[in-house]
Amino acid sequence: MTGNNAQKGFLHAIKGSRPRWVFIAGVLLLFVTSGMIQADLSTGSGQAPSPGSGQTPYQLALPLGLEKDSLVIPEDNPLTKEKVELGKLLFFDKRLSANDTIACSSCHMPSMAFTDGQPVSAGIHGQKGGRSAPTAINRAFSSAQFWDGRAATLEEQSVGPFANPIEHGFKDHDELVAKVKSIAGYGPLFERAFGSPAITTDLIGKAIASFQRTLLSGNSAYDRFAVGNEEQALSANAQNGLRVFLGKGQCLRCHFGFNFADEQYHNLGVGSNKKESDVGRQAVTKKDEDTGAFKTPTLREVAKTAPFMHDGSLTTLREVVDFYDQGGLPNAHLDPAIKPLNLTEQEKKDLVEFMESLNGEGWNVTPPTQFPK
Ligand code: HEC
Ligand code: HEC
Numbered sequence: 083m084t085g086n087n088a089q090k091g092f093l094h095a096i097k098g099s100r101p102r103w104v105f106i107a108g109v110l111l112l113f114v115t116s117g118m119i120q121a122d123l124s125t126g127s128g129q130a131p132s133p134g135s136g137q138t139p140y141q142l143a144l145p146l147g148l149e150k151d152s153l154v155i156p157e158d159n160p161l162t163k164e165k166v167e168l169g170k171l172l173f174f175d176k177r178l179s180a181n182d183t184i185a186c187s188s189c190h191m192p193s194m195a196f197t198d199g200q201p202v203s204a205g206i207h208g209q210k211g212g213r214s215a216p217t218a219i220n221r222a223f224s225s226a227q228f229w230d231g232r233a234a235t236l237e238e239q240s241v242g243p244f245a246n247p248i249e250h251g252f253k254d255h256d257e258l259v260a261k262v263k264s265i266a267g268y269g270p271l272f273e274r275a276f277g278s279p280a281i282t283t284d285l286i287g288k289a290i291a292s293f294q295r296t297l298l299s300g301n302s303a304y305d306r307f308a309v310g311n312e313e314q315a316l317s318a319n320a321q322n323g324l325r326v327f328l329g330k331g332q333c334l335r336c337h338f339g340f341n342f343a344d345e346q347y348h349n350l351g352v353g354s355n356k357k358e359s360d361v362g363r364q365a366v367t368k369k370d371e372d373t374g375a376f377k378t379p380t381l382r383e384v385a386k387t388a389p390f391m392h393d394g395s396l397t398t399l400r401e402v403v404d405f406y407d408q409g410g411l412p413n414a415h416l417d418p419a420i421k422p423l424n425l426t427e428q429e430k431k432d433l434v435e436f437m438e439s440l441n442g443e444g445w446n447v448t449p450p451t452q453f454p455k
Contacts, residue, residue: 137277138163142222145298145444147305149340152223153295159237159288161295164275169240169293171271172286174449178244178261179206180251186243186290189215192447195386196297201394205243206251212360214394217387219445220380222295223341229376229392231347232366240290241283255283262286267454298444299382305442316439323436326429331406333433335419336378342440347375350420351411352391360392373415383445385438399434 140161144150155161172178176185189203190196196218203215213229221227227239243249244258252258262268262281273279275289304324306315316324327333338344347363354374363372376392390396396405405411407430409422425433 137165137275140166140292140296142296142298143444145300145305145442147302147309147340147442148220148298148300148444149223152340154223154225154236155295156235156237159291161292162275164271165289165292166296167293168268168271168275169289169291170447171268171450171453172262172290173293175453177265177453178250178258180253180257181206184250186218187449189249190218192445192449195219195299195383196445197387199388201389203249205246205249209248211248213392214389216379217383218294219297219299220341220382222298224343224345226345226377230363230366231377236291236294237284237287240294241287244286258286259283265454271454297447299440299442300444302382302442303439304436307439317435319432320435320439322429323432323434323439326425326433327436330425330429331423331433332419333406336417337381342381343378345378347372347377348417348419349374349376349413349415350391350405351413351416352376352395352405353393354411354413356393362392371415374413375415375417381437382440382442385441399437400430403430403433 140163142153142161159165173186173190176182176188178185184206189198189205191198198215201214202210202212204210216229221236221239225235227233227236228242233239233242241255241258244252245254250258252261259281268281269279272281272285272289276285303315303320306312307321308324327337336344336346336348349362349372351374353359359374361373363375363377364370366372384390385399388397388399390399390402396402403425406420407423407425410416410420
């Protein structure tokens with residue numbers, strides 16, 4: 083599906099000497115800014131903050147390795163401190179469900195790198211869906227969200243689960259809005275964030291998306307090695323794993339760029355052997371060739387987000403590596419980039435160790451202890 087020339091050139095270049103690939107590993111993170119940068123991302127919206135509404139620009143601190151130019155922040159939803167704070171309350175508030183038991187954080191828990199540790203998530207009344215909860219980290223770098231990319235923006239994604247009968251369980255978004263309005267303490271917070279006491283689905287989405295954009299992961303051992311030039315940051319095995327990732331494993335073809343995701347959809351065959359297999363991207367595009375294709379997930383924090391794949395069918399990173407090594411699961415729509423790899427035992431171990439080096443920081447939020455009354 084992808085035939086990126088820059089990438090081929092890159093793969094070619096790494097066949098050379100070690101210093102060369104180390105250098106290029108840095109460039110893998112195309113145009114990365116080094117060090118912690120303070121980005122004022124609140125400017126650029128045509129909207130002047132209305133007086134008294136307290137729209138304070140939110141200073142997003144990007145950990146080492148994350149690329150400021152790749153942030154996706156819509157013009158009409160600049161990051162402000164007030165929106166982020168409101169969005170955080172909405173994200174953690176279990177009252178925003180049909181029976182006061184489910185919050186976004188029920189399935190995206192801070193303690194599990196914003197996943198739930200389950201193969202597939204359980205929502206309201208313990209009902210199970212068919213997909214595994216991906217991390218909510220580094221969503222600031224993507225437009226399309228969900229495994230099949232059906233939400234075009236993070237704003238759209240941020241209200242989707244409320245009206246899902248097996249997630250938050252509201253009949254529709256009007257019910258959600260009514261619930262938020264019934265909690266008197268939210269009115270003043272919407273007024274502070276948006277300059278008017280109105281509460282709408284759209285504004286709820288903007289606030290939650292703003293909060294989610296502050297959940298970042300960078301400054302991992304890998305970043306310190308590749309971008310920060312700290313030679314000691316990666317073990318020799320992890321360095322070898324990186325070499326396999328870029329070379330023999332061909333992982334870079336899809337887990338591309340500083341967020342290790344090409345924002346494209348690929349069929350690896352995961353779940354294709356099940357009786358009722360998930361059509362994935364095909365449900366959105368209606369194109370036959372997208373059958374069984376899913377969005378390439380970021381690999382940042384991946385060692386913390388087991389089980390893996392859209393259906394949570396692989397339990398450990400080693401199982402994932404074995405799955406790729408065998409050439410995925412052949413089916414009519416298998417991505418041509420997926421082929422048997424013939425990795426050695428050592429290469430497999432090193433690849434896992436490399437992925438473990440992608441644990442970083444920037445997402446350690448403290449859940450609120452008090453909610454609006
Ligand atoms: C019952 C568990 C559950 C609840 C509650 C839930 N989610 Fe999710 N979340 C999931 C699952 C499962 C997926 C994958 C669904 C899919 O791709 O079709 C997902 C996907 C996502 C994604 C997409 C990530 C990506 O890489 O594309 C984001 C972001 C997200 N959820 C945020 C939220 C927010 C915000 C809320 C609250 C409004 C929420 N979730 C509520 C389980 C849940
Ligand atoms: C053809 C594109 C492609 C290539 C090549 C590729 N991946 Fe993936 N990767 C994906 C997609 C798409 C998924 C999700 C597939 C699904 O759930 O059906 C995924 C999922 C994963 C996951 C699970 C992440 C999670 O959060 O569940 C890991 C780990 C992973 N890949 C590592 C690798 C490694 C290591 C390599 C190289 C050996 C590699 N990938 C090569 C596209 C690719």
